[in-house]
Amino acid sequence: MVDRRLGVTKKLVFLVAMLWQVGVLAELRIDITQGVESAIPIAVLPFAQSAQGTSAEPGIDQLVTADLQRSGWFALTPVESMLNRPYKSEDVDYRDWRLLGAEAVLIGQVEMVAPDRFDVRFELLDAVKQQRLAGARYSSVAKSEMRRLAHVIADQVFRQLTGIDGIFSTRIAYVTTTNGRHELQVADIDGYNPVGVLTSPEPIMSPSWSANGRELAYVAFDQGRPAVFVQELSTGKRRKVAQFRGINGAPSWSPNGQELALTLSKDGSPDIYIMQLATGKLTRLTDHYAIDTEPAWSPDGQQLYFTSDRGGKPQIYRISRHGGATTRVTINMGKYNADASVSPDGKYLAVVNNSGQNGYQIGLVDLQASQLTPLSSGRLDESPSFSPNGRLIIYTRTQANSESLAVVSIDAKVRQQLALQQAKVREPAWSPFSQ
Amino acid sequence: MIKNLTLISALFAGVLLAGCSTTTGPGVDSDAGSTATGSDVYGSSSAATSGTGMDTGFSSLPLDSIGGGAGGEIGSKTIYFDFDSYHIQAEYQPVVAVHAAYLASNPTARVNLQGHTDERGSREYNMALGERRGDSVANLFLAAGAADNQLYTVAYGEESPVADCHDETCWSQNRRVVIEYTAQ
Numbered sequence: 369m370v371d372r373r374l375g376v377t378k379k380l381v382f383l384v385a386m387l388w389q390v391g392v393l394a395e396l397r398i399d400i401t402q403g404v405e406s407a408i409p410i411a412v413l414p415f416a417q418s419a420q421g422t423s424a425e426p427g428i429d430q431l432v433t434a435d436l437q438r439s440g441w442f443a444l445t446p447v448e449s450m451l452n453r454p455y456k457s458e459d460v461d462y463r464d465w466r467l468l469g470a471e472a473v474l475i476g477q478v479e480m481v482a483p484d485r486f487d488v489r490f491e492l493l494d495a496v497k498q499q500r501l502a503g504a505r506y507s508s509v510a511k512s513e514m515r516r517l518a519h520v521i522a523d524q525v526f527r528q529l530t531g532i533d534g535i536f537s538t539r540i541a542y543v544t545t546t547n548g549r550h551e552l553q554v555a556d557i558d559g560y561n562p563v564g565v566l567t568s569p570e571p572i573m574s575p576s577w578s579a580n581g582r583e584l585a586y587v588a589f590d591q592g593r594p595a596v597f598v599q600e601l602s603t604g605k606r607r608k609v610a611q612f613r614g615i616n617g618a619p620s621w622s623p624n625g626q627e628l629a630l631t632l633s634k635d636g637s638p639d640i641y642i643m644q645l646a647t648g649k650l651t652r653l654t655d656h657y658a659i660d661t662e663p664a665w666s667p668d669g670q671q672l673y674f675t676s677d678r679g680g681k682p683q684i685y686r687i688s689r690h691g692g693a694t695t696r697v698t699i700n701m702g703k704y705n706a707d708a709s710v711s712p713d714g715k716y717l718a719v720v721n722n723s724g725q726n727g728y729q730i731g732l733v734d735l736q737a738s739q740l741t742p743l744s745s746g747r748l749d750e751s752p753s754f755s756p757n758g759r760l761i762i763y764t765r766t767q768a769n770s771e772s773l774a775v776v777s778i779d780a781k782v783r784q785q786l787a788l789q790q791a792k793v794r795e796p797a798w799s800p801f802s803q
Numbered sequence: 804m805i806k807n808l809t810l811i812s813a814l815f816a817g818v819l820l821a822g823c824s825t826t827t828g829p830g831v832d833s834d835a836g837s838t839a840t841g842s843d844v845y846g847s848s849s850a851a852t853s854g855t856g857m858d859t860g861f862s863s864l865p866l867d868s869i870g871g872g873a874g875g876e877i878g879s880k881t882i883y884f885d886f887d888s889y890h891i892q893a894e895y896q897p898v899v900a901v902h903a904a905y906l907a908s909n910p911t912a913r914v915n916l917q918g919h920t921d922e923r924g925s926r927e928y929n930m931a932l933g934e935r936r937g938d939s940v941a942n943l944f945l946a947a948g949a950a951d952n953q954l955y956t957v958a959y960g961e962e963s964p965v966a967d968c969h970d971e972t973c974w975s976q977n978r979r980v981v982i983e984y985t986a987q
Contacts, residue, residue, distance in 0.1 A: 397883070407819075418852075458967035571855065571963065573926055573927070573930075573962065574926070574927060592915070592957065593957055594930075594957075594958070614934060614958070615930055615931060615955065615958055617927050617930050618927040619855055631927065631930075631931070633931070633934055638931040638934065659928065659931040659932070659935070661927045661928055661930070661931050662925060662927045662928065675925065675927075675928055677928075681887075682924070682928050704924060706924060706925035706928045707925035707926075707927065707928070720924065720925045722924070725959070728923060728924060747969070748922060748923065748969060750924070750925055750926065751926065766922065766969060768969070789856075795926065
């Protein structure tokens, strides 16, 4: 059970349209368009509530259910078919759950301990081996923290049952455009809690997370000219770190959090520079008359991948963080490759790829095998960004009259669509794991 | 486990706290856009105020106020490009010539050369391509006698399309350099 991995080829399509409550900022609506076939059967029981009052609507068990369902990895036992609803492992009769086909059972309890304070307990059980796989108790959790706690629990369930770190408590940054008004927002990965970071009548581009997830770098126009800003999310405090003549673009935060790679054309042609954030000191990394842009760090911080048209058309190249010779990475992978996102293990790149006449798709580059696999089938797909567990890629899809976000797993088996009503949404950047 | 959650709670509390204020905080060195904080989380009104980013610091003049016998080309402030190219085609040479002559004979005139692309391909690469297009026009102006300090290229890439559809009918309109006079 614990060792179960998914290795399926056929697609199971189940559409789960979830319309969330509407806040001040419209929330992303997530549709699962494709999941894995041999989904793990799990029963998530309604958590027992204390009589004094309820913790939140929807409840923790409903939020965990939604997370697991959205991941495409699980088949959830319908609550209506549950004959009994124990909330402690000693009260569980495993035969009941095996009869319903569940291999894993999640039970728990929410107890009010003070006004707006709750103790939460959960246990994840293996119905086949009849043993507890995980469990925890959280003291004095505020109602406002319940949603985040549910994602933390879902992350643990996912980790236990798949062997992969869950991403339910991560966030995304993205840019929306409505009637010429641009807004940089950050939301939970399920689309909830959208928070405005910046609004502007002029373009906002290229959000990049700091390694600790507390700051964003981005490009915005200031006095009619592009500039790179760094902004602390909790306070909204921001500073302009680059506004030289020409392009100030494509910021990419280094893994150690101390540096920003960026594109500047102040010396004539767009080249890659590294800025020490503490001092503003710039080091020029590339020096070529061609376009060099879109730097992306390797996870060890020792190399950078970037886009260059030095060979005629845009392709991905690699250079040491100390400069020197460049190596072309995308060879025989189509006529156009740009905007690389590096997987957390450093083994893959997600790129914008044009293989021929069918427009631009997201491609997965296996660096060791030097092979590209197409992961999407749109005509105008762009802006790929890896999830921190390396299993998913979020990107922008442009269709007839909409720009929306889509998620695809690196094995192309799970697909989700994230749409925002009445607005274009683009340039997703997946946060690191929360610390 | 409990320790972990406390950390998360603290982070969350920080967001809430920040949400109480609508000020942008110290260290904000620009108001081109406004910064907003976390008050949206719980449905209170957005902290964002409208930006002042449209103010370029210059006063734009309509081109038809420019004299010099350029009557026939008035309105031709835009030069269009082929896909993924920054080569200026022969048909636009007369437009370039009119503006170049005006700049050469009016040393106080200033232009922004706004370089745009269509939506295809990556956004930052398109920023660079937009700059290339603006610089191509600038180079022709310089060759015709305009001075470097009269010209300023601003790359917009694919961020400011004039036509909003997803085929060549719109793309061809969006691949452009717009000559914007900021001083006469």
